[in-house]
Amino acid sequence: MTALTTAQKIPVTVITGYLGSGKTTLLNHILTGQQGRKVAVIVNEFGEVGIDGQLIEQDGDEQLIEFNNGCLCCTVRGDLVTTIDKLRQRAGELDAILIETTGLADPAPVASTFFVDEAVRAGTRLDAFVTVVDAVNLEKNLEQSVEAQEQVAFADIVLVNKTDLVDEEQLQRIERRVRTLNPLARMHRSANSVIDLDLVLGVNAFQLDAKLQVDPEFLGDHAHEHDADITSIVLREQRPVDMNRFMSWMAPLLQKEGDRYLRTKGVFNAKGFNERVVFQSVRMLTTMARFHAWGDDEPRRTEYVVIGRDLDREMLAAGLADCVAK
Structure with a gap:
């Protein structure tokens, strides 16, 4: 098989963010604006029932794949590799892959999957990690959750969501907090996860060298344990x-x-x-x-x-x- 050029590889956008930040709402906003494009949607939920899968708007151009038996960053990474391998065989007819992680996911192991596995790397390219943050609860989430910190720190794009529910002073305080964790990410504001799609899709924002500078062990094995409580x-x-x-x-x-x-x-x-x-x-x-x-x-x-x-x-x-x- 002839090796694919970067332009021929299927672009992958990964949507992360802590519980309740607005990830599924953003996913639906993207799908609504992607009419006519063939998109595969991979949804991972923390729990045995796929509620998000029931709430995703589909018009026939999307293929929905749900993982409800574990977390993509740990127990079902093998499932992700298998699924991506099947999807990459559709290169040329599939325009994009969207992945929504569970709100408790560590993004680094998900990202490394696209570089460690040779077949996945051959057919796909990571376009961006988009992290949605809840302007109302971000400060409390960062205090209580290592995952919330990791999601912000790893982001290529941070979407500060629910801006309609807080005042300007709190917004600026939140944005300063984001900058202390991730000074390089592009940051945008949104209400109800509404954003110009040109700011989050096809942006070529994921840069492996930059991730390796932040975390030299990025491509190694990641042991991720969820808060048992x-x-x-x-x-x-x-x-x-x-x-x-x-x-x-x-x-x-x-x-x-x-x-x-x-x-x-x-x-x-x-x-x-x-x-x-x-x-x-x-x-x-x-x-x-x-x-x-x-x-x-x-x-x-x-x-x-x-x-x-x-x-x-x-x-x-x-x-x-x-x-x-x-």
Whole structure:
């Protein structure tokens, strides 16, 4: 097989960022602006249920691949190599690969996969690591999470998101904090992860030499251990849920213990709605919105993922069950 030139290789954009920063929202924004281009989307989630996969907008030009059985930076790197190897055989018909990592991923092992494995290196090129940061919670995330620090430090592009929820003084303080961790990254502001796609795609921002200067062991083996206190729980319910009862239960719980419940995300079979209802929370901040309608033959069910510290499965399961519509 003739070696591919750099221009012929499939460009890969990796979207990282801590829990709830807006990665899936950015992914959807990119896909919405990529009509007509053939894009493969790889999504890795911290938990056994692929909520993000259900929330990604697809129009037939995307191929969605989900990894819910581990983290790309450690337990399923072999799966990533196998998948990329299959995708690279479509060079010439596939325009781009987008990878959304779990919010607890260390980006360095993901990146090194594209250089250590010969087959992957032959058919793909890393275009950029785009790290989305939550302007509301970034300072607290950096204090509490090594992964949040690594994601900012490794970024080629930092997207300071949720700028509509903080004032200018806090924004400037956040940007200074980002600069102390990563003085070289390009930095942009956004609300709802809306950004000019020319600023994040096809930018050729990933430079191996620069990464090796920062971390000479970048291409070596990376041992990454997640915080053992952070776990995920999946709650399922077949019966319709009364969303008023759910909010009356969940909102006070998050206000009281938002630092424990780092991230929650769920697709709900809600009483009175023909559409899926999507509820999300990041610490104490919550959003709820309608999504696509359920299909006529599609089983309606609720799947709610909770990520946090020292979670009480029985209490959470009982709480959701108590929200079933009477």
